[in-house]
Amino acid sequence: MIDIQLFDTDLDTQYCTEWVSTPEAGGVVVFVGTVRNSTSEKKVVRLEFEAYEKMAVSEMRKIAEQAAERWPIRKIAIHHRTGVLYPGDIAVIIAVSTPHRKAAFEACAYAIDTLKETVPIWKKEIFEDGEVWVAAHP
DSSP states (O other): OEEEEEESSOOOHHHHHHHHOOTTOSEEEEEEEEOOSEETTEEEEEEEEEEOHHHHHHHHHHHHHHHHHHSOOSEEEEEEEOEEEOTTOEEEEEEEEESSHHHHHHHHHHHHHHHHHHSOEEEEEEETTEEEEEEOOO
8 A cells, every 4th residue: 555645834743643554564664854953064054945836746656566576565654844844844755664674664664765856846955045956856
């Protein structure tokens, strides 16, 4: 089962963890990506995320499906934020459940690494002295 969502409100780690948990899964891995307070020794004031929503959701679903072909995933959730986020806010959650821990770790790592490479989500970092677009995919 797959749960893919983009939100412009706070993400819920507990929901994702509970949603992927199932009696058949002995391994649940949850990756929580948060906003750092600095980048390259520059203080981050906030981040702004924009997404091409239809394509982003489609690409995230493709990542989940590809992961399910490679590992025995019981459930996977990929949730990402858009809008303005501040240091400490959660930008992305990936939760994966599999029968054993190794597959859960590998599938989760695959999902976040691939998301950062392929999903059309753009991030602008705003510093005290300027701003920069960090990534544009694809």
